Amino acid sequence: MNKILLVIFFLLGSLHVRSQNKRSDSLLAVLKSELTREQAYDHAKEERINRLRIRLFHTENTDGARQYELCSKIFEEYRYFRFDSAFVYVKKMIAIAGQFHKEGELIRSKLLLIGILSNSGFYKEAFEITGAININELSDSLRTDYLILRARLNAGIAEYENDAHLAPDYRRQSERDFRDAEQVTPSNAFEQTIDLAFLPERAAxxxxxxxxxxxAIIKQPLSQHGIAMVATRVSYAYTGQDRVLFLALAAIHDIRSSTKETQATFLLGRELFEQHRTEDAYVFMQEAVRSARFYGARNRTVQIETILPLVAGKLINDKQHERDKLLIGLLLFLIVAVVLFFLLVIYRRQFLRIKADEQLIKEKNKQLEHLNEKLWESSRIKEELIGLVLKTCSSYIETLDKIKHQTLHSIKLGKYKDASQFLNTIQIDEQKGQLYSMLDSVFLTMFPNFIASFNALLKKEDQIWPKSGETLNATLRIFALIRLGINEQEAIAKILDYSVSTVYTYKTRVKSRALVPANDFEQRIMEIEFTDGSYFG
Known part of the structure; x- marks a missing residue:
């Protein structure tokens, strides 16, 4: 059971840390945004001051109350904005109060003077004025203000001196004055709520x-500067991201109220520096030193300038480290890029080689396919021609057999005249015509587009078309035999019963009129497509 509770507390703690980190980072983002609007806030304050100064200028010198009121308002505008201007107007307030014998206003003005002298590091002058005031003559309200001012004055000296021997005495005196102020004017409910942050047993x-x-701070109806002061005070009760949360809140409202006399930005930068968030720390430290110089807070300027070089040095080291890491990363990237480049070159070469091999294989395959087609075509042509030859031979054998029997029969009977007459009835030319007609029919069955394809190679006026009733003429028949693969002129001449010179003349005449070079004509004839329309199928 105890282990389970520990796990639950651990998980809740982790969730709280993540929530606080998110909230503080969100406020830091708002603070950076407000820094870009700082001049606008300052300009608005200066316009308010100018309007008050004009009203003061037109106020009668005899109207002391009105003069004091306007000087007080101008002082309040300058109080945390510019020390020298605030000093001028608080001195005017003291002079007016003394001139018109306003004792309460005089003491109040001197207390205000102590406050700005303390804020600006004029501790000696502040102590002189503090020592000249008789605390026993003050009202409870002024006595409380006096004690709080003296407490802050001693705390400021202790922080500025930061000495092991003298600083503790100043801190003890500061604590006594705060206690005395509490006894004179007890804290209200809101102040008591804020004091709970400093309870030793807060963890309980x-x-x-x-x-x-x-x-509690946000919901309280406080001024911008009031929120910043309370948030800064609460920040001392925390560390880490919790402290960043309150200091960021204080710094935001200091910017919005144009408060230059501020600790929040400096403390925030220091806290971020301790958390090794150097870049943000440097930004806020720079803002803190600008504000301190603008206000005229010598003590704060010295305090910041002792730490700022450390932050700047750390930032430079961090940037150098980042640049080194970037250079190393860039170098590694270049090495990898070079290796990848060479691998890509090698891969590309291999790829191109493979593509070339694939292309070569495709070309070889096409050649093989073309060769196979030619072989198949040649085989089919041979089959058709063999069929034609067998059929023709069979027909002639049958005819010769009839002639033999008829002739022998006539000779046996002694009818020699009848035998002679029978032999004379056989027309060789007619038989040749039948053979050529059969050859033409077989050829045109295998090459139905031959005549059109042949004439496409010739000019229109030189084209050769069969006459009516013809299948092929002599010229077409010569080139038909060439398409069948019979290239020798002697073989063509024997088949067609022409002389070799006649075959040569026919071929030469056609080639000379062709639309393609004479040397390519027969190759184009061989490219006429074969159709497997089997004559004997």
Missing amino acids: HPELTPDYFYD
Whole structure:
């Protein structure tokens, strides 16, 4: 059971840390955005001051109350904005109060003077004025203000001196003055709520979370500067991201109220520096030193300038380290890029070689396919021609057999005249015509587009077409035999019963009129497509 509770507490703690980190980072983003609008806030404040100064200029010198009121308002505008201007107007307030014998206003003005002298590091002058005031003659309200001012003055000296021997005495005196002020004027409910953040036993009260105090500050009807002061005070009760949360809140409202006399931005930069967030720390430290110089806070300027070089040095080291890492990364990237480039070159070469081999294989396959087609075509032509020869031979054998029997029969009977007459009835030319007609029919069955394809190679006026009733004429028949693969002129001459010179003349005459070169004509004839329309099928 105890282990389960520990796990639950651990998980809740982790969730709280992540929530606080997210909230503080969100406020830091808002703060950076507000820094870009700082000049606008300052310009608005200066316009308010100018309007008040014009009203003061037109106020009668005899109207002391009105003069004091306007000087007080101008002082309040300058109080945390510019020390030298605030000093001028608080001195005017003291002079007016003394001139018109306003004792309460005089003491109040001197207390205001102590406050700005303390803020600007004029501790000696502030102590002189503090020592000249008789605390016993003050009202409870002024006595409380006096004690709080003296407490802050001693705390400021202790922080500025930061000495092991003298600083503790200043801190003890500061604590006594705060206690005395509490006794004179007890804290109100809101102040008591804020004091709970500093309870030693705060851990025993789980409801007293940073969110509790954050919400309490935001919901309280405070001025911009008031929110910044309370948030800065609460930040001392926390560390880490919780402290960043309150300091960022304080810095945001200091910018919005044009407060230059501020610790929040400096403390935020220092806290971020301790968290090794150097870049953000440097940005806020720069803002803090600009504000301190603008206000005229010598003590704060010195304090910041002792730390700022450390932050800047760390930032430079971090940037150098990042540049080194970037250079190393870039170098590794270049090495990888070079290796990948060479691998890509090698791959490309291999790829191109493979593509070339594939192309060569495709070409070889096409050649093989073409060769196979030619072989198949040649085989089919031979089959057709063999069929034609067998059929023709069979017919002639049958005819010769009839002639033999008829002739022998007539000779046996002694009818020699009848035998002679029978032999004279056999027409060789007619038999040749039948043979050529059969050859033409077989050829045109295998090459039905031959005549059209042949004439496409000739000019229109030179084209050769069969006459009516013809299948092929002598010229077409010569080139038909060439398409069948019979290239020798002697073989063509024997088949067609022509002389070799006649075959040569026919061929030469056609080639000379062709639309293609004479040397390519027979090749184009061989390209006429074969159709497997089997004559004997």
